[in-house]
Amino acid sequence: MAGDLLIKGGRVIDPSSGADRILDILVVDGRIASLSESIEPENGATTVLDAAEKIVMPGFIDMHVHLREPGFEDKEDIETGTRAAAMGGFTAVACMPNTEPACDTDAVVAGILERARKKAWVRVYPIGAVTKGRAGKELAEMGEMRAAGAVAFSDDGSPVATAEILRCALEYLKSFDAVLIDHPEDMSLSEGGQINYGLTSTVSGLRGIPRESEEIAVARDLLIAKLTGGRLHLAHISTKGALDLIRQAKAKGLNVTCEVTPHHLILTDETVLETAYDTNTKVNPPLRTQEDVDALREGLADGTVDVIATDHAPHHIDDKWVEYDYADFGISGLETAVSLIIDKLVLPGVISWMRMAELMSLNPARILGVPGGTLEPGAPGDITVIDPDCEYSILPHNFESKGKNSPFIGWRVTGAPYGTIVGGKPVMYGRRLVL
Amino acid sequence: MTGTAKDNISEAGRVIDLSLRGNDLLSLQEMSPEDMELVLSTARSLKEILARPIKKVPTLRGKVVCILFYEPSTRTKASFELAARYMSADTVSFSSATSSVKKGETLADTARNLSMMGVDLAIMRHSVSGSCHFLAKVLDIPVVNAGDGMNEHPTQALLDIFTILDYKSRIRGLKVAIIGDILHSRVARSNIFGLTKMGAEVSVAGPSTLLPPEIESLGVKAYARPEEAIEGADVVYVLRLQLERQAKSLFPSKREYRDFFGIDRYRLSYAKEDAIVMHPGPMNRGVEITTDIADSPRSVILDQVTSGVAVRMAILYLILGGWD
Numbered sequence: 001m002a003g004d005l006l007i008k009g010g011r012v013i014d015p016s017s018g019a020d021r022i023l024d025i026l027v028v029d030g031r032i033a034s035l036s037e038s039i040e041p042e043n044g045a046t047t048v049l050d051a052a053e054k055i056v057m058p059g060f061i062d063m064h065v066h067l068r069e070p071g072f073e074d075k076e077d078i079e080t081g082t083r084a085a086a087m088g089g090f091t092a093v094a095c096m097p098n099t100e101p102a103c104d105t106d107a108v109v110a111g112i113l114e115r116a117r118k119k120a121w122v123r124v125y126p127i128g129a130v131t132k133g134r135a136g137k138e139l140a141e142m143g144e145m146r147a148a149g150a151v152a153f154s155d156d157g158s159p160v161a162t163a164e165i166l167r168c169a170l171e172y173l174k175s176f177d178a179v180l181i182d183h184p185e186d187m188s189l190s191e192g193g194q195i196n197y198g199l200t201s202t203v204s205g206l207r208g209i210p211r212e213s214e215e216i217a218v219a220r221d222l223l224i225a226k227l228t229g230g231r232l233h234l235a236h237i238s239t240k241g242a243l244d245l246i247r248q249a250k251a252k253g254l255n256v257t258c259e260v261t262p263h264h265l266i267l268t269d270e271t272v273l274e275t276a277y278d279t280n281t282k283v284n285p286p287l288r289t290q291e292d293v294d295a296l297r298e299g300l301a302d303g304t305v306d307v308i309a310t311d312h313a314p315h316h317i318d319d320k321w322v323e324y325d326y327a328d329f330g331i332s333g334l335e336t337a338v339s340l341i342i343d344k345l346v347l348p349g350v351i352s353w354m355r356m357a358e359l360m361s362l363n364p365a366r367i368l369g370v371p372g373g374t375l376e377p378g379a380p381g382d383i384t385v386i387d388p389d390c391e392y393s394i395l396p397h398n399f400e401s402k403g404k405n406s407p408f409i410g411w412r413v414t415g416a417p418y419g420t421i422v423g424g425k426p427v428m429y430g431r432r433l434v435l
Numbered sequence: 436m437t438g439t440a441k442d443n444i445s446e447a448g449r450v451i452d453l454s455l456r457g458n459d460l461l462s463l464q465e466m467s468p469e470d471m472e473l474v475l476s477t478a479r480s481l482k483e484i485l486a487r488p489i490k491k492v493p494t495l496r497g498k499v500v501c502i503l504f505y506e507p508s509t510r511t512k513a514s515f516e517l518a519a520r521y522m523s524a525d526t527v528s529f530s531s532a533t534s535s536v537k538k539g540e541t542l543a544d545t546a547r548n549l550s551m552m553g554v555d556l557a558i559m560r561h562s563v564s565g566s567c568h569f570l571a572k573v574l575d576i577p578v579v580n581a582g583d584g585m586n587e588h589p590t591q592a593l594l595d596i597f598t599i600l601d602y603k604s605r606i607r608g609l610k611v612a613i614i615g616d617i618l619h620s621r622v623a624r625s626n627i628f629g630l631t632k633m634g635a636e637v638s639v640a641g642p643s644t645l646l647p648p649e650i651e652s653l654g655v656k657a658y659a660r661p662e663e664a665i666e667g668a669d670v671v672y673v674l675r676l677q678l679e680r681q682a683k684s685l686f687p688s689k690r691e692y693r694d695f696f697g698i699d700r701y702r703l704s705y706a707k708e709d710a711i712v713m714h715p716g717p718m719n720r721g722v723e724i725t726t727d728i729a730d731s732p733r734s735v736i737l738d739q740v741t742s743g744v745a746v747r748m749a750i751l752y753l754i755l756g757g758w759d
Binding site for chain 1: 464541542543565568569583584624
C-alpha cells in the first residue's frame with residue numbers, strides 16, 4: 001500500500017470540476033483524499049512533493065499506443081513503452097492489438113495484463129481486436145476479452161475491413177458496453193502510398209495517399225454508427241474533410257468521438273522535402289497540408305476533436321534507416337507529445353490549459369470508461385505535473401522508448417512533463433523516473 | 436561540402452570552376468541555373484574527346500567511381516562507366532542482380548562497405564524516390580543521382596538540354612511538350628525543373644491518370660490531350676510508358692494508349708515544322724512512338740545518347756577534378 005502523498009503549491013487544473021487555482025492535493029491509499037488551499041502533512045510517513053510554479057492536472061491517458069508486445073519486442077515492450085509513458089507524463093496507456101499474435105483472445109489480453117502487472121510503470125489498458133487475427137472476416141471473442149480486461153476494440157493498423165463486419169461489431173458491442181475504435185482508411189486508395197497525395201507527392205516522386213482515403217472511410221463509419229447506434233471512436237483524424245464530416249455528424253446528435261495526434265497538429269507534408277526524405281516523417285495517416293493542420297486546430301478549439309492521442313508507433317532504427325518506401329510507418333510519440341502540445345498549442349493560445357487537460361485526460365477516460373480523468377476526491381491518485389517553463393531540446397538518446405523515430409529530433413521546446421503519479425505513487429518526478 | 440562559384444583555380448593551364456567540386460548532384464530542383472550552365476559548357480568542351488581516335492584523357496587518373504544500380508539499366512549505366520573511363524577514372528559497378536543485395540544487405544551497409552574501399556564518388560540508380568538523398572546522408576563522398584524512383588534523373592535532363600542546345604542554340608522561349616506518363620517519370624520531373632529554370636515554356640500531356648496532382652504548380656501547362664500540348668512546339672519529348680510501374684488500372688491497354696496518346700505523324704503535325712523529337716529510351720516502339728517518327732530525320736534520340744556521355748564526363752570532372 002502506498003503511503004500518503006501531498007502535492008503542495010501547484011496550480012491545479014481539473015476540467016471535471018472546472019477548478020483552476022493554487023491548491024494542495026492529498027492522496028491517501030492511492031486515491032485523491034482532499035484538495036485545499038493549505039494541507040499540512042499529518043505524519044512523517046507522508047511524502048511531500050513541492051509543485052510550486054508547476055501545473056497539476058488529472059493524469060494523462062494516451063488512448064492510442066503501440067506497445068508492440070507480444071511479438072515485436074525489438075521495437076518496444078511493455079516495460080520500455082510504459083517507462084516512456086511515465087517520462088512523457090502519461091499515467092495510463094491503451095495499447096493497440098496489432099501485435100504478434102494479435103490481441104484477439106482473452107488469453108492474450110490476460111497475458112498483456114499479467115506482463116503489465118510485473119513490468120509496467122503506468123496503467124495499461126489492452127484494446128482487443130474486432131476480428132480474429134485482425135483479418136476482417138470473423139468477429140473475435142470480444143465478450144471474453146472484455147471480461148478479461150479489454151477496454152475497447154479496434155483492428156488498428158488496419159481499418160475494420162468492411163461495412164458489414166463493422167455493422168455487426170457495433171451492434172454486438174452494445175451487450176458489452178465498450179467503444180469500437182476504427183482506423184479510417186480506404187485501402188484501395190492508399191495502397192502503395194507513402195505520403196500525402198498532392199504537390200509534395202508530385203515534387204518528391206513519392207506515391208500519394210489521397211485525403212479521400214480517410215474521408216471515405218470516415219463517411220462509411222459514420223453511416224454505420226448511425227445505422228446501429230453503436231459507440232464509435234475515430235482514430236488519428238488527419239484531414240479537414242474528415243473533421244467536417246465528424247462535425248456534421250455530431251451536430252446531428254450522433255454518438256461519435258475522435259482523436260488527433262500531435263504530429264498531425266504540427267507538421268505538414270512539406271517536412272518530407274525539408275528533411276530530404278527523412279523516414280521519420282513517414283506515418284499513417286500521412287502528414288497532410290497546412291489547410292488540414294489549421295482545420296484540426298480549429299477542431300480542437302471548437303470541440304469537434306475529443307482527444308489528443310499519440311499513436312505512439314515505435315520502430316527499430318533498422319526499420320527506418322532505409323529507403324523511404326521500405327521504411328515502416330510510424331512516429332514514437334509518448335515522450336514528445338506533452339511538450340509539443342504545450343509549446344505549439346497552449347503557449348501560443350490555440351487551446352487553454354483546461355482544454356489540454358480535457359483532451360488528454362478527462363475525455364479519454366470517459367470514452368474508454370476507465371477510472372481517472374478527474375481530481376475529485378475518491379478518484380484514483382493519477383496525476384500529471386507540468387513544468388510550463390522548462391526549455392529543452394528533444395533528443396532521441398534521452399528517450400526511454402526503444403523507438404527513437406521522431407521527426408521532432410533537435411526541436412527546442414518550452415514546457416515539459418514534470419511528474420507522473422500513478423495511484424498515489426510518483427513514477428516520475430523532477431523529469432526523472434522514480435525507482 | 437560546398438564550393439563557391441567564383442572560386443577558380445588553374446590546373447595544367449585549364450581553369451576549373453569549383454562550384455560543384457565535392458558536391459552531391461541529387462536533383463535539378465536543387466540546382467542553380469548557373470551550375471547547370473557550367474555543366475553544359477564543360478560538356479561542350481569535353482565532347483570533342485569522344486571524336487578522338489584515342490578516347491582517353493588523364494584528368495581523373497587515380498580517382499575511383501562506384502556505380503550502384505538497384506534497377507535495370509543499359510544506357511545510363513554504360514554511359515556513366517564510359518564517361519568515367521574516358522576521363523581515366525577507375526570504376527567499380529554493382530547491380531542488384533550481382534551484389535549482395537540478394538542476401539538482404541541494406542543499402543546503407545553496402546554503401547559504407549564500398550566507401551571503405553577508397554571510392555571517391557558514388558553514382559546510384561534506385562527504384563525508390565529519395566534513395567540518393569538517403570545515400571548522401573550515409574556517405575561522406577559525393578553522390579550522383581542516376582535516377583531515383585519517380586523523383587528525378589538530373590543527368591538525363593542535363594543531357595536533354597545539351598541536345599536541345601545542339602539543335603536550337605537556346606532554351607529561353609522555346610516551347611517544349613513532354614508527352615506521356617508524367618506521373619511515373621523522373622525524366623519528366625528533372626526536365627520540368629531544368630527547362631523552366633532556363634526559361635523554356637513547358638507543357639505536359641498524357642492520360643489524366645498519368646498526370647500527377649498539382650503539376651501546374653511546377654510552372655508548366657498540363658493537357659489531357661497531346662495535340663494541345665504539341666501545338667506550336669519546338670521540341671516534342673516523348674516519355675517511355677513505364678509498363679513496370681503501372682501498378683493499377685491507369686489506362687486500359689497499350690493499343691488504346693497508342694491510338695490516343697502515341698506520337699505519330701498526325702500528332703507531330705501540330706508541332707513546328709522544324710521541331711525535334713526526343714525520347715529518353717528505351718523505346719516501346721509502336722506504343723508511345725511510331726517507328727517512322729523514331730527513325731525520322733527529326734528524331735534526335737541517338738544524339739541524346741552521345742550527349743549523355745559528354746554531360747556525365749563534365750559532371751564527374753566538375754565534382755572530382757581539381758583536387759590535390
